[in-house]
Amino acid sequence: MNILDVLSAPTYDNTVEGIEFHSYKPYVTSFNRNDEIRIPINQQDLYVLPSASTLYLEGTIIVSKKDSKDKASSVNFTNNALLYLFQDIRYELNGVEIDKIKNAGVTTTMKSLISMNESESKVSNAWGWNIEGTKNINGGDFSASIPLCNIMGFAEDFKKVVINSKHELILLRSNTNLNAVKLNTGEIVEDVQINKIIWRVPHVKVSDKEKIHLLKLLEKDRPLQMIFRNWDLYEYPALPKTTKHTWSIKTSSQIEKPRYVIIGLQTNRKNNGSSDMSQFDHCHIRDVRVYLNSTYFPYENLNASFANNKIALIYEQYARFQQSYYGRRSEPLLSEKQFKDLAPLFIVDCSRQADNLKSGPVVDVRVEIESESDIPDQTSAYCLILNDCIIEYKPLSNIVRKIS
Template identity: 40%
Template sequence: MGIVYKENCNFSNGSGVTIKKMVTTLQHGLLNSEKGTMSSILNVRETITFDDSIHRIENHAYKPYGQSVFGYNDSVSIVIQNENSYLLPSESRLFIEGKIVNTAKTKATDANLGKNCALFLFSELQYRLNNEVVDHVRNPGITTLLKGTASFTPDHSNILLNAGWGSVANIKELVDSKGHFNFCIPLKMIFGFCEDYKKIILNARHELVLIRNRNDTSSVLATKSDPDVQIILEKVWWEMPHVHVSDKNQIPLWNILKNDRSLRLAFRHWDLMESIAPEFNFWYWQIKFTTHLETARYVILGFQVDREAYDKDSSIFDSVDITNLKVYLNSVRYPEENFLCDFETKTMAQAYDLYSRFQPSYYIYNGLSKPLFSPIEFHNNPIFVIDCSHQNESIKSSIIDMKIEIETKNPFKRNTMAYCLVIHDVIIDMNPTTNRVIKRVQI
């Protein structure tokens, strides 16, 4: 077992426990840990089982009805009317095709698509079931940047690039000489509903609503602040998996409809708040009033200074000389101790530690976290993560006054935008028979 033991080696370790006893215990522990493996290789008549509960999964594409132009501020609606199918929204994808052009038409554009350009094209996205909004994302470009930077790992790089998330140089390689591009965005990258709820949806009308942004400033990175550039959306479609189950597994699903049972859909909603920071070095920012219906679990903050121009990168966040940060839920503050950092002297270990601990906490696993950013990348593009997922009953059962206390080394600069992403619990009751969709009164 890799341990040498002699019967007469009976020395004390100074704590009253002999070395002989310690080694014997360790030997028994190693034997017990391998017992399962040994019994497994001897089980030559082990039963072989196959999972044939699902016959097949078909991916069907759905397009906006009768809409060929997607201009600024336009609302694009994609509807799936087939209510007799079993659909899997968690694995659905949004496809976008378009081109970046020079509006003067005298030459090819010098501008490039920026990081997360596809989602910066929209000001709001909504997911509806039976005409009820079950999840929505405002300013999806910023929202997914904050959530994705905390959630994604380096292993996601290829999938993210296919969704328009990557360096400007890499995205440029996906655009042809005439400016055409094509991206595929998993909906679980956009909505907490699609990320958390991984089951099929029975007998429901699905609708995806996309509201085009008022300009392309955040999607484009150019060498001058006001170039002759425009992004034209040519095609948008939604690919949804249809699940066909076996006859044996069809019966319990039919019984749900027959007995008029409601289904409970639980997920975490990503709610983005925005504000212009005051030109002071202390800010008491009141975020929102909420109830125990939507228990706040995480708060992710990011700051950007003067980004309203084509030559400014909207995908990068600024440190804004933050030295302390607190989130208050009523009288309870998170974190308990002072949040101390100084990006000028690269004193940011606590900020990075809180950022790196988000993944195992949010996805509930004990393994090693794999943050997307290294400490060096974090210094150049910081976000601030506050974990308030553990709360006492007084907070859960009362109206919550959420405030953020921010201290900076120097006053906020003019045109500093503060973004606060609040991730909170949502539970929806849906009745597949009556098509009623209701947010629960209690969690």
């Protein structure tokens, strides 16, 4: 800004004349366990902003009392409970899947724990996020408005409108409700019933000048790119009772390249209503190393010891994530004690990769886990990989393809 330019006139951005939220409902009206729920947007002549859309839920908790079923008077939800009610969530553009998360509760919990700061965590109470502990649901009724950007990487990273396309959000209900609740002794939850699901999507109204520009772009049928990082979760249901284990996770293309690998362990938490599914266990892990082909990360061993409170390097990996991933000052949500007690996640930054990884067509991803003592029985391992992803779509011919 030139401080001597006294004749400069004010400028205003009038390209967007308004943003209106429109509600879209599923084809079906019952949302039972294992049901597939499809929410379509079939009208194509719209400027839709998926990144600002939200998923609105209403429901009721039903408990068993002898031979009758009654609405619960008081039940404890786990942190991020409502997303544990869904197994998979995927987004389709013109009938082609462009993004998907598996095991929605675990995926979004791991991603939110490392991404949120304290103020974002407080705002997220609106959709059942409560890092301080379980949330008591009085009266048995609940509602939540969950931003899509907290559910999948496509909505978090791609902040532009999508033009002249059909959209569909598909949700698969989980086969159990136990992962969403924290039960006290003797409590039995018959059902966590979802009564209403609405996808609230912003429609963007643009100025006449911008509309002409976008129509010309549409006529040319020029391919438009959507670049984002998807959240890919892998599960090892039962780790062997040993002090060292190698886990071959996946083979990925050079385009869909792993940038961050997050490892979390849980002992006897899955499908166990008496344990909190939103928390993780350290299992006395000493080192976690990620191999991309023959290149490994981190370069040096961590040599951690949870028993002796030697976790500074592991916490440092966690604290640095936001700066590396978002390019902002890191404001970690968890203190070192909370990190140790609630979510000891191992974050391996692979974003800076050597040129020798580019020599082959694919990248093999494997993880080595080493612990101070045998890994406990009934311990599951989760690996969340944040990958580069590029989708290309043609708005006139409705062709969608993943660039690989």
